[in-house]
Amino acid sequence: MANTKAYAATAPDSGLAPYAIDRRELRADDVAIEIDYCGVCHSDLHTVENDWGGSKYPVIPGHEIVGRVTAVGPDVKAYKEGDLVGVGCMVDSCRTCSACESGLEQYCDEGSTMTYGSLDRHNGTVTHGGYSERIVVSERFVVRVPEKLDPAAAAPILCAGITTYSPLKYFNVGKGHKVGVLGMGGLGHMGVKFAKALGAEVTIFTRSEAKVAEAKKQGADHVIISTDEAQMKAAANSFDFLLDTIPVAHDLNPYLKCLKHDGTHILVGLLTPVEPALQAGLLVTKRRVIAGSLIGGMPETQEVLDFCAEHDITCDIEMLDIRNINDAYERMKKGDVKYRFVIDMKTLKQ
Ligand code: NDP
Ligand code: ZN
Known part of the structure; x- marks a missing residue:
């Protein structure tokens, strides 16, 4: 019925x-x-x-x-x-x-x-x-x-909240870390708020010039236009974490180059095959890590709601x-x- x-x-x-x-x-x-x-x-x-x-x-x-x-x-x-x-x-x-x-x-x-x-x-x-x-x-x-x-x-x-909060907590992101958030959409803008609240220095990677001012308003410390090769090159070896919310297959290699040695690229958005092929050398030569993360468990979902209430964070x-x-x-x-x-x-x- x-x-x-x-x-x-x-x-x-x-x-x-x-x-x-x-x-x-x-x-x-x-x-x-x-x-x-x-x-x-x-x-x-x-x-x-x-x-x-x-x-x-x-x-x-x-x-x-x-x-x-x-x-x-x-x-x-x-x-x-x-x-x-x-x-x-x-x-x-x-x-x-x-x-x-x-x-x-x-x-x-x-x-x-x-x-x-x-x-x-x-x-x-x-x-x-x-x-x-x-x-x-x-x-x-x-x-x-x-x-x-x-x-x-x-x-x-x-x-959007728990999916970005959970990996940031799991990897102990905090003060002294440089975090890049890839894609400023539903997940990305929450990722910026959480990474900032946890004390990190945050950069948004966006395709869109129009989002630069908005990204700063969201609390991002810096913005990189991901389609601008010079800006991507200047960011080489500088990030501890990248939180990747891009919803389509995309080339990970230019982003991996932005990670420091021992840096971690966290996929939450990439649920389609990696194209083109991953350059394994980018991982091996700097001990970089690619990780994935799926939403969050029930206790942590309650935790993120309480965290948001405490820190005045909403979408x-x-x-x-x-x-x-x-x-x-x-x-x-x-x-x-x-x-x-x-x-x-x-x-x-x-
Ligand atoms: P949105 O559409 O709100 O945001 C995605 C952002 O990615 C866009 O705003 C855009 O940012 C960027 N983007 C979009 N298309 C492209 C492209 N072709 N190339 C490069 N960048 C692009 O999506 P959501 O934030 O809701 O979701 C993001 C992804 O996360 C989806 O694939 C979704 O299925 C997945 N997801 C994963 C979860 C998990 O547990 N792992 C849970 C929830 C969602 P800009 O304009 O700044 O470039
Ligand atoms: Zn969802």
């Missing part, structure tokens, strides 16, 4: 349109959430257009969800009706492997159940994301959104009427978003 309004893509080229879905009855450990806001992540676009293959249609995207609890199952301990909560990229995992036991559910040995496009571990139905009126999620995968934060501007913390957002979602995707493809669209879910009810 379809009991929930949503927006769905029914094929890679269909765009998004109204669609009704069914949200399940509460299981014992479930929390029912009325969604107020949902951020629009580039991963939503990748999945809708089947960039990574394997998309299961209809796709109801959305994994930057903020809303209010409307009901809880009998075993739920941490949440009650009326609480302001969030749901990010995962809604379940095996819960028993070493990764899950360490609170790293995103690295679950069995693969975590993603908020949309995964198979529910209990009944095998496909999960549906936050471009919808409400969602039902197991308590372990719900986080508390501090009331101090603007709930709309907090929504992207659930993916820079453009509020979006869900009826304009297809235009928003076109703008996102052009890198023309400041810096995250967030859907006002009231517009789904109109």
Whole structure:
């Protein structure tokens, strides 16, 4: 029985349109959430257009969800009706492997159940994301959104925020480090805020001259135009970390040259093959490292929300009427978003 309004893509080229879905009855450990806001992540676009293959249609995207609890199952301990909560990229995992036991559910040995496009571990139905009126999620995968934060501007913390915070924390980025953030979009602008808050000196690498002044406003200490060979050359051997949020296949070699010896290139955006081939010599001759990082576990997702409340960090957002979602995707493809669209879910009810 379809009991929930949503927006769905029914094929890679269909765009998004109204669609009704069914949200399940509460299981014992479930929390029912009325969604107020949902951020629009580039991963939503990748999945809708089947960039990574394997998309299961209809796709109801959305994994930057903020809303209010409307009901809880009998075993739920941490949440009650009326609480302001969030749901990010995962809604379940095996819960028993070493990764899950360490609170790293995103690295679950069995693969975590993603908020949309995964198979529910209990009944095998496909999960549906936050471009919808409400969602039902197991308590372990719900986080508390501090009331101090603007709930709309907090929504992207659930993916763009945690994805950039987690590797910076893992690699102990802090005072005395030079950090470069590649791409100033949803993830990139959050990466700048976190790296600054952790005490690092931050440089934005962008393709766009127009973003230079904005990057400085975001708190970046320096800006490098990545298409300018002279600027790239001048940056050789100078960075401790590069946080790479570029959403398409791209040449890593010019960036690797910018790392100091022992520097680390952290991929979060590159989910497509590396082209052209990596020059292994750039790693070997300076002991440079290429690392990858996927969102963050549930304890760390709570930690980043609390960190944001403490440091007054939120995302820079453009509020979006869900009826304009297809235009928003076109703008996102052009890198023309400041810096995250967030859907006002009231517009789904109109
Ligand atoms: P956005 O579209 O908001 O930002 C990406 C930025 O990358 C753009 O603003 C642009 O910055 C730059 N860029 C875009 N196209 C190109 C290009 N062709 N060449 C070089 N630079 C480009 O995307 P998001 O921040 O939402 O997501 C970034 C990537 O991270 C996506 O691939 C997404 O799927 C992935 N992701 C990964 C996660 C993880 O856990 N690892 C979690 C969430 C997202 P500029 O104009 O400054 O050059
Ligand atoms: Zn995302």
